[in-house]
Amino acid sequence: MKELYTWAAIAVIVAASTTGDVFLSHAMKKVGDVGELWKRHGLLHVVGRILGTPTFPLGLVAMAVAFYSLLFALSWGDLSLVVPASASLTFVANAFAARIFLHERVGKRRLLAALLVAGGVALMAV
């Protein structure tokens, strides 16, 4: 039962994190280079611009779901399993989501990396 809870929580973390990452990445691309904006217009302008981007709050909600699922998973499973497993599976899911929704060029290099990461996750579950 303990393992089932841990892996169920990891699945929720992956789904919510991927959704959040896609929304937040979309929002931040719309905002532009934060460092440059800060230099030119100041911190308040940067914060206002981020908060004014519609996909930002959606990303935050998804990340909050992922965060509480992480707390839940950490109370049941080992830190060295929960954190790398959820983060790595999120990375693989993100490779596909970024290609589909953000139109990033996920070429051979990034796909090979996704396979290496997936292999690593499988080994960690042994």
Add this chain to the structure above:
Amino acid sequence: MTFRKYLVLAGVAAFSSAGDSLLARGMKDLGNVSLHNLSSLILAILDPWVASGILLLLAFFASYMSALSWADLTYVLPASSLGYVLVALVARFGFHETITPARWLGIALITAGVGFVAAGPSLTARKHAPVAASDVISPEAQP
């Protein structure tokens, strides 16, 4: 890639792993959370370890947002992979958790995979980007 940008990526890895480790420490104090007492997850933020973890995760979030403003999502996530190694070291030496050879190999594969991506371009050209290219692509970030 400038020094500032590498520093931001290092921040993503360091704050993330340190925050997760403090959260784990706090959640061990609280014991197992079941579906019958989910409210204890809300109260968990009052625990000093969990609260410190949340502060570090806020720092992670700030550096993560900054990195996403000038690099691909599929670049930022793997580039911060050093965090996995840090978490494993903290789990092993901080919490005395047992890490089997298979898990060590898994961590090595994950790190190799994400390191592979980090060697490539940070921002890829988009034919049908949902965001105007002038907003995001700076000359130094071009592949």
